[in-house]
Amino acid sequence: MSKPSGFKRVELVRDDGDTHAIYVKQHTSQSAETADSASTHDRTVFVTHLPIDLNDEDIRNTFNSVVSVESISRSRLALAHTEYPSGLDSDSEGYINHYRNPNRNVHMVLKSSSDLKKLLKCAQITIHSHSINTSSSLLQLYKSSRPAHSAVKDFTNNFMKQFEADALAEKHRQISNEKEAQMEDDGFTLVERGGKHGRAANEAGVQVASKLFNGGVVDEDSAEYRRKKRKFNQPLDDFYRWQRRERKREDLANLRLKFENDKKRVDEFKQHRRYKPY
Incomplete structure (x- = not known):
C-alpha cells in the first residue's frame, strides 16, 4: 500500500x-x-x-x-x-x-x-x-452463536416432547369439556361425581375406587353397605329447581282446595242454623 x-x-x-x-x-x-x-x-x-x-x-x-x-x-x-x-x-x-x-x-x-x-x-x-x-x-x-449439533438435537427433541405432551393434554381437556356439556334426551345435563381429586376417568372409562371399596372387595353383608345402598336407591326429592317449584305449586293448590272446602262447610252450617261460633 x-x-x-x-x-x-x-x-x-x-x-x-x-x-x-x-x-x-x-x-x-x-x-x-x-x-x-x-x-x-x-x-x-x-x-x-x-x-x-x-x-x-x-x-x-x-x-x-x-x-x-x-x-x-x-x-x-x-x-x-x-x-x-x-x-x-x-x-x-x-x-x-x-x-x-x-x-x-x-x-x-x-x-x-x-x-x-x-x-x-x-x-x-x-x-x-x-x-x-x-x-x-x-x-x-x-x-x-453456533452450538454443537448434539446440543441442537437434544434441545429440539425436548421441545417436541413437551409440545406433544401439551397437545395431548389439550385434547383430553376438550373431550372432557364436551362430555360435561353433553345434554341428555330429557333436556338435562348429566352431573357426574368428580371424587376427591376431580375426574379420574381415563380413555377406557376406568374410575378411581371410592371410599366404599376396601382393597377392591365389597362387603355386601355389612350394615354400612346396606345403609348406603338404601340411601342411594331412594329417589332424590327436590334435586332440581323445577321439582321444588312443582312441590310449592302443589302445596298452594292443596291449601286453596282446603280453604274452599272449609268455606262450603261454614255456609252449610249457617243454612241449618247450627252455626254457633260462641
Missing part, C-alpha cells in the same frame, strides 16, 4: 509480532480557528487507519509510551449492539463493540509541540492493549 501524501507511516507492533500500518500528520484546520484550536494547532496530530479493535483507552496507552497525550477525540458513530458470548468481561464487550465501528480516525492533542515532532519521527510503536486478542474473541463469538 502506498503512503498517502503528507502522512507519516508508522507501524504498530502487537505482542505476537504482527504489525499494522497507521498514518499520522500534523492537523491543519481549514475552518476559522477558535481560541482553543489556535492554542493547540501546533500540537494536534491526525491519525488514520487505526486498527478497528482498539478503543480510546488502548490508543491513549499505546501513544503514551512514546509521547504525552492530552486528549483524544473522534466522531461518535452509532455502534450496533452485539450479543456477547458468556464469560466476557466489560473490557471484552467494549472491544467487540468496535468491530462494527467504521470510524478509524482520531485527533490527538499532545502535551507540547516537541511531542508532535517526536511522534512524527517514530517508525514503530508497540501496542499496549488490555483487550483480548482479535482472532480469539471473534472465534469465541462465532462458536457461542
